[in-house]
Amino acid sequence: MKLRTLLPAALLALAGCVEVESTPKITANVKDWRDEIIYQIVVDRFEDGDPNNNFNVDYRREASYHGGDWQGIIDRLDYIETLGVTALWISPVVRNVEEDAGFASYHGYWTQSFLDHNPHFGSMEKLQEMVRKCHERGIKVILDIVTNHVGQLFYYDVNRNGSPDIVFFGGGGNGAGSRNPDQPSSLRRVSEWDPEYDSRGVQGFTSLGENGLAPFVWIEQPEITRIPPSPPEFRNPAWYNGKGRVTVWEAEGGLNNPRLDTLICEQCSPAGQACNPDPTCAGRVKFEYVREQEMYGDFPGGLKDIRTELPEVRQALIRVFQYWIKAADFDGFRIDTLKHIEPDFFEEFAPAIRRYAKSIGKPNFFMFGEAFDGNDALLGSYTQGEGVDSVFYFSAKYRVFNGVFGQGGATRGVQQLFEERRALDDSSIIPEDNPTQPRYSEAPKADGVVDAQGQGVPSRDLLVHFLDNHDVPRFLYEFPDVRKLHTALVYQLTADGVPCIYYGTEQAFRGGPDPSNREDMWNSGFDTTGETFKVTQKLVGLRKAHEALRRGAMQFRWSTDHTGAEPDAGILAYERATAAERVLVVINVHDTQTSRTRDGATAMPTGFAPGTVLTDVYNGNETYTVAADGTLDIALEPRTARVLVGR
Secondary structure, eight states: OOBSOOOOHHHHHHHSSOOBSSOOOOOOOOSOGGGOOEEEEOGGGTOOOOGGGOOSBOTTOTTSBOOOOHHHHHHTHHHHHHHTOOEEEEOOOEEEOSEETTEEOTTSOSEEEEEEEOGGGOOHHHHHHHHHHHHHTTOEEEEEEOOSEEOSOEEEOTTOSSSOOEEEEOOSOTTTSOOOTTOOOSSEEEETTSOBOOTTOOEEEETTEEEEEOOEEEOOBGGGTBSOOBSGGGGOGGGBOOOOBOOTTTTTTTOSOHHHHHHHHHHHSOTTOSSOOOHHHHHHHHHHHHHHHHHHSBBTTTBEEBOTTSHHHHHHHHHHHHHHHHHHTOOEEEETTGGGSOHHHHHHHHHHHHHHHHHTTOTTOEEEEOOOOOOHHHHHHHHSTTSOSEEBOHHHIIIIIIIIIITOOOTHHHHHHHHTGGGGOOOOOOOTTSTTSOSSOOOOOTTSSSSTTSSSSOGGGSOEEESOBTTBOOHHHHOOOHHHHHHHHHHHHHSSSEEEEETTGGGTOOOOSTTTTSOOGGGGTTOSSSHHHHHHHHHHHHHHHOHHHHHOEEEEEEOOSOOSSSTTTTEEEEEEEOSSOEEEEEEEOOSSOOEESEETTEEEEOSSOTTOEEEETTTTOOEEEOOTTSEEOOEEOTTEEEEEEEO
């Protein structure tokens, strides 16, 4: 990357951000993010447009670089435009540790330098060209960023011998073993690259026992870019938590953990009793302990956790990511490993990024985060106040897309999740009996915008819905029936929020868990004639054509607990309505039965006037007429859907 200067930390604080030698024209491209359809791209796996940057490429290994680059995205913009999506989310662009334990950093999440680009993907000028050419076609570009950790750039010198080793704890009698209060084993094998979590900090250890905090040792292996991080202020050991790897996931949420057992006994037992914990209190303590490890532990794989609670660290991260907005004219950030950072960080980071983006001409800069969790209260802790605008909505992934559309669960669950979403923001809600009104207060806040986040829409209406992504198995891997995928796409692209399509979903990719879900897109031939491509393209087109499917208030008209042979088993119906338009979506998720929008004598109510003729714009233009009492009774074949527009 060409920079005019790389300022030392003290001057960076005064300057606000690094200057870019060649700054692109800054553009404001988004009016309302609910109008956008995001397309996620893992750059290395999309298209190889420039063989000149193909070093350390091995197509035979899923864990290696495969050669995709920014030129490849430019070369396939016609395909992207044909699909109809309006925004690209690209994988991180920063320079990474080249490889670790036989795996390459093609994904981009092992930061070595926050300010240099990854040469595997092209030059800085090529990145700027890619963004510019996307903007020329009306396509926005969202950058994936990592604020939680750096790559495996140092090790904990547990035995203090100056080399990264495998160390054994325990087995030598009292005082000779580890006294780690967070791990249960008396004899453990520990890698100094990635030791287990210790709330005290990773401890040094010799044959005489523990001897204080283990030193950090930065590595100098330039051949794989494993060198101390940049900018240089990130080489300060005090900027890292140094507590070792999160282990609660390995132990089913922290069960069988000595420190957790002690905390539960101390905090949850009645006064004067030995250890008789109250179950509710024990559950709270367990949750808090898991959160402690998630926020302060290293991400498994040796990714060193940054101490984001320090004011100077926060300011440094703000500066480097302000730089990237200006350097390449990005329109938003997808933020990795959101739940591994304390929510307070984003109360400072997000407003600072918004202010900066607005100051250079981007008033609607969008930030959504990956909190890999189905707990709405936890997700909401990052979107309330002045936090991020939205989150990747794992609750819907688990409960709706997998549970209902994949497994055929009761459609009542879709409506229940929708009604439970109050945890995700603290905006005022308009009652559902007037669905044409906005579901948020438009009273300006102190900063002059509609809500604290800055989008003018509460977070619960901006949730990013996904079927596939790079961290979970493909939908078709878990649920091989393509009909299930198609009905799930109907819901994703007609429900509220912001839909996000993972590259290859439209080509019916079926890859399993990481790295098999990061297939080479060029193997599809970028085919635009396949059934799933056509279904996706049509649904994208309908969402773009109908304002109600983008911005309309959402009201459920039918959901059911029935999953067997009942007349309405598998039926889900909802309306999206604005002041000018109303659209009714009806889906049957039953695998074998033709089901109706009726339960005995009761037919489905609608918001349409009696006698309104509804046209199915998704499936053949068939028409239906609303009954005199405002109801609609129609039958849907198994795993089919209708998108009905009144005229």
